[in-house]
Amino acid sequence: MKKEDVPQDLGALGKVTKEVCYATDESGKYTTQLSDGWDIKTTALDTAWHDVEERIAAAKQKVLNNEASPILFFMEKGLMDVQILAGYTGFWQWQVKRHLKPDVFNSLSDKKLQKYAEVFNVSIPDLKTMTVNEE
Structure with missing residues (x-):
């Protein structure tokens, strides 16, 4: 060019x-x-962010339907996958996958919840209720 x-x-x-x-x-x-x-680049980025917003909304709905734990919502919001989240928390990937189940999440200790809360930059109550601190 x-x-x-x-x-x-x-x-x-x-x-x-x-x-x-x-x-x-x-x-x-x-x-x-x-x-x-560049208009083309702006359009492509807008489309990508729209897809991200849809994934976040779908994750939130899964949590509300008791199909997943709030960890899924915050993972999507933070543009993370299981591997990345495992790296940040120090949990094994299989543990993170297990913690995505609502029943398992509800039985997690405060110590484990605190690790997730720190990664997602929220408090434990905010983690449990999917409250996002927009700063």
């Missing part, structure tokens, strides 16, 4: 920051050029 063809469509972060793109200058050499955004 030529330097003058770098997109300058105002994106979601266009008012806050600019993106560095590589382009060719008049002599055909690669150089950097700042871009305010």
Whole structure:
């Protein structure tokens, strides 16, 4: 892409920051050029975030239907999977999977719940009620 063809469509972060793109200058050499955004990229990101929001809503509904523990909701909200959550908490992956079951979650000790609460940056009561602290 030529330097003058770098997109300058105002994106979601266009008012806050600019993106560095590589382009060719008049002599055909690669150089950097700042871009305010690109409509195609903005649309793709909006679509991806919409999918994330749907997964969070589905997880919340599973918890409300007593099909999963609140850990699932916070995992989706934090863009985590079992492997990542296991790494943060120090639990084995099989333990995290087990803790996703409502009956098992309800019998967890405060010590174990505290590990999850710290990872998700919530209190234990907020963990149990799926209350999110938006900061």
